[in-house]
Amino acid sequence: MFWSYNPNDWDKPANSMNGVAYIWDPATRTGRSIAPPENIWCAGQTVLADGRVFIAGGNLRYPDPNAPPGTQGWKGTLTTYTFNPATETFVRQPDMVTGRWYPTTTKLGDNRVVITSGYDETGSEAISREVEIFTPTASPDGVGTIAFVGTHTFSGLYPFQYQLLGGSMLEAGPSNYSSYLFNPANGQWTPLPILRGSHWSYGNGIIYTDASGTTTRQVVMVAGGQDDFRAPTSGNEWLDGGAPGIGWNAYPRWIQPRHNSNTVILPDGKLLTMGGNSGQNTYDGPVLQAEMYSTQASETIGQWQQMLPHAIQAAYHSSAILLPDATVLLSQDDMDKSAAAAAQHKAQVYWPPYLFMGAQPQIVSAPATVTRGQGFVVTTDRQVASAMLVAPGATTHGVDMHQRAIRLPVQVNNTTLTATVPNSAAMVPPGYYMLFVLDSAGIPSVASFVRIS
Numbered sequence: 489m490f491w492s493y494n495p496n497d498w499d500k501p502a503n504s505m506n507g508v509a510y511i512w513d514p515a516t517r518t519g520r521s522i523a524p525p526e527n528i529w530c531a532g533q534t535v536l537a538d539g540r541v542f543i544a545g546g547n548l549r550y551p552d553p554n555a556p557p558g559t560q561g562w563k564g565t566l567t568t569y570t571f572n573p574a575t576e577t578f579v580r581q582p583d584m585v586t587g588r589w590y591p592t593t594t595k596l597g598d599n600r601v602v603i604t605s606g607y608d609e610t611g612s613e614a615i616s617r618e619v620e621i622f623t624p625t626a627s628p629d630g631v632g633t634i635a636f637v638g639t640h641t642f643s644g645l646y647p648f649q650y651q652l653l654g655g656s657m658l659e660a661g662p663s664n665y666s667s668y669l670f671n672p673a674n675g676q677w678t679p680l681p682i683l684r685g686s687h688w689s690y691g692n693g694i695i696y697t698d699a700s701g702t703t704t705r706q707v708v709m710v711a712g713g714q715d716d717f718r719a720p721t722s723g724n725e726w727l728d729g730g731a732p733g734i735g736w737n738a739y740p741r742w743i744q745p746r747h748n749s750n751t752v753i754l755p756d757g758k759l760l761t762m763g764g765n766s767g768q769n770t771y772d773g774p775v776l777q778a779e780m781y782s783t784q785a786s787e788t789i790g791q792w793q794q795m796l797p798h799a800i801q802a803a804y805h806s807s808a809i810l811l812p813d814a815t816v817l818l819s820q821d822d823m824d825k826s827a828a829a830a831a832q833h834k835a836q837v838y839w840p841p842y843l844f845m846g847a848q849p850q851i852v853s854a855p856a857t858v859t860r861g862q863g864f865v866v867t868t869d870r871q872v873a874s875a876m877l878v879a880p881g882a883t884t885h886g887v888d889m890h891q892r893a894i895r896l897p898v899q900v901n902n903t904t905l906t907a908t909v910p911n912s913a914a915m916v917p918p919g920y921y922m923l924f925v926l927d928s929a930g931i932p933s934v935a936s937f938v939r940i941s
Contacts, residue, residue: 757784
């Protein structure tokens with residue numbers, strides 16, 4: 489599902505609430521428009537345990553030069569919604585205590601969602617300090633609750649947030665001094681060592697866990713953006729999710745400094761960075777060259793390798809997500825915001841190198857549901873070597889609020905693979921995951937969706 493502002497109403501304050509949405513089928517490459525509840529463009533979003541999409545905030549009003557002084561800027565809406573993919577319907581959820589335009593939403597291990605940051609509803613472009621938690625209902629069409637849990641000063645819009653192994657939520661960036669742990673149980677924030685650099689306008693972030701060995705290794709990587717002098721950067725860095733108090737370390741740099749790009753976790757654990765731009769503003773100097781990390785993301789001594797370029801410009805407001813067939817969908821940016829240009833905007837499906845190495849293994853059978861802490865059996869058309877869970881993407885402005893990957897411990901006997909889901913809700917929050925199996929050459933299967941509870 490895509491959504492955006494309505495290009496016919498762009499920058500017209502009186503029509504600020506008009507948005508568009510679209511459903512696209514990656515198997516048939518066909519799609520159709522649906523009606524969004526309002527202009528949810530620049531909201532925060534994540535996917536709940538039952539597959540619903542939770543949406544917080546969006547565009548309440550475009551900047552209005554005729555508004556009173558101090559209120560002429562962007563306004564964020566207080567509204568929240570869930571989207572039920574089974575019925576393709578939106579359900580209005582409770583309003584937040586503050587408006588939010590460019591907020592971050594982070595799902596916890598108990599299926600609650602932490603909501604932070606974003607411009608408030610006043611038009612002053614003040615960043616909301618209020619921290620709220622949404623608790624969904626069991627019914628897919630029910631109305632949950634939102635609770636105010638405290639305040640925190642955020643350095644910018646769309647901070648990177650991830651639940652770590654110990655159950656706390658990491659907040660990182662965009663400023664280098666924004667480095668904290670949030671305890672969802674008591675609403676308290678604990679400062680961590682500051683980042684090595686800032687990641688303004690807009691960087692990327694991923695969380696990757698390798699649970700396949702005797703010792704689990706979790707890495708959060710924050711990459712790119714602009715430094716404090718607003719120069720695009722490749723000053724990438726990482727944090728140990730099992731020992732966050734140690735602080736941030738240097739991660740291998742991209743070949744090309746960039747901001748407004750997207751980084752996607754691939755089924756083999758490697759990272760693919762696409763798009764962005766090398767100029768100071770939001771669109772100039774578009775970068776078409778893709779880069780791929782040479783080994784799985786938890787190995788912090790790899791290097792970035794130049795890949796073939798994509799064909800579309802994908803800077804500010806572009807997005808990229810992993811598809812179930814192991815390709816990556818990249819959507820164009822919106823440099824020309826006219827309705828005529830919007831009708832010509834493109835998306836591109838990118839084939840990573842593993843799809844040119846031979847036929848993909850096939851999953852013959854896999855369970856639809858799995859309980860954490862238990863093993864499950866996957867049968868395949870040939871012997872495979874590993875298994876990966878990848879949460880579906882929910883991305884905007886280079887920030888994917890739902891993407892995470894967990895490499896599972898497995899045992900293989902010919903065409904039968906037995907995998908175990910770690911018994912940790914902090915590591916594997918409940919919900920739907922794409923289950924990939926890979927052969928010894930690193931070629932992934934088409935994913936089978938599995939619901940983890």
